[in-house]
Amino acid sequence: MSTSSLTKRQWLACPAPAKLNLFLHITGRREDGYHLLQSVFQLIDRCDTLDFQVRDDGHIQRMNHIDGVPEPTDLVIRAARLLQSHSKSTYGADIYLHKNLPMGGGVGGGSSDAATTLMALNHLWQCGLDQAQLMQLGLQLGADVPFFIFGQNAFVEGIGEQLQAITTPVKWFVVIEPGVHVPTPTIFSAKELTRDTKPVRITDFSNAAKVEWKNDLQAVACALHSEIANAINWLKQYEINQGDAKMTGSGSCVFCAFPNEDAAKKVLQQVPHHWTSWIAKALQQHPIIL
Template sequence: MTTLTLPAPAKLNRLLHITGRREDGYHTLQTLFQIVDLCDQLSLTAREDGEIQLVNRVPGVADDDNLIVRAARLLQRASGTRQGATLALDKSLPMGGGLGGGSSDAATTLVGLNALWQLGFSLEELAALGLSLGADVPVFVHGHSAWAEGVGEQLTSVSLDTPWFVIVHPGVSVSTAAVFLDPQLTRDSRPITMARALQGGAPEWRNDCEAVVKRRYPAIAEALDWLSQHAPSRLTGTGACVFAAFDDAQTAYAVAEAAGHHGHAWVARGLNTSPLHDALGC
């Protein structure tokens, strides 16, 4: 086995509550992560010279700052392996979209290279490494829809409904840091139990970042208002993507086709198990 081509799936935050702010500036939260079948694709080819090489660079992002390069080098250091890899990313998920694309790419790098290099790390060990790259990386490493607390790293696997989602990207990129620094951000939502969250529906299934993001980014507010005419709709993460759930594919595709100037629209199926883990038999 010298090359693996693997998916890096997106996620949606079915709810996102900000419950506090720690002394180090990080926010505590509660969220429901759902994996969807909208994916980047990452090809990993083993090298004997120990080099980590990125084939297709991201404009404006230095290789040393690229999450998949950082993930590969992190795993090299942790394992002590002398192996290297050539990394080729086919990017479909928008940057700054709230779909977790960069974190998922990093997780696929860790899980994929662990298999390619035959290192034998457990998913728990890989998730611990991934946390240093970003709070969303562990959920993609574990590869299951999850209830999350803390800064998003305290995960409990859950089984959610699996509707068809229309996901709309209004064509803007959101600064997560700016949203979390905004003085009007709700930071004191009362914590709820996982059982209550899983019951679904308003008022629990909301995104506390939504009001701030809509004020800062009018295009997102417009897309969210339009999608809400078809079904209850929310922001995912800090955006920019908004989404709504539908019971059948036909309705979802009809709504996506009508998005027009509101943004690029995808139809994705909700999942509970990551296609990455299906591909590797994890």
């Protein structure tokens, strides 16, 4: 378990880390409309945190207001109620969500919050579900949720549910929030989106072969929101390798990798003040160990 405060009745400061897509290729589309993709998901040490307090009356509630996220549609509440229903638990929970990750940023904040909720309440409620069962449950909430329960950096295929553990280099990232919200359905439904990138192999990424590691969603997002393109173009001046600066997920956050913290900090100090920006370190595993 993580080093946050944990008792039989509560678990405070549970981390819900962000992820970056080191690349994101769209390789096809299923008949049901879901897109087939390949990506490497990289955990980073930038996190939301959640507090859980067990209730005996079965009631589940979020204890704080979050702009733009009504409680009934919050993935945290949906995750808690899904686990409660699946496990037939008679317990409930008071949940406080400390939101640090941007919404609509492509860093997986909502999915990570849901995954941490499933892991924490599975433990506190003593539901007894193993990792595979929690991942299957999480898939009902969203394609990215199983990854955070999987808890390791992963080569991702299918609609995001096929995961192979992968070791990634120790890196630091400068991340910029351009200040726009990108609805994922808008990007995936765009006619301009290319859906025929040639599939790659996990060994291609591991061996750093000469493959164009790009984000197929980036061009569509940049066409819709010039501020994303502006942030990428600004970061490009600090690239170590061509193509290092790119968008993560369906946007809007963009990032660039650096070999150490000092290099990342020097770039961070130069970021124009009209953008929110931060640095993050690559993680090899989720802070919560199942």
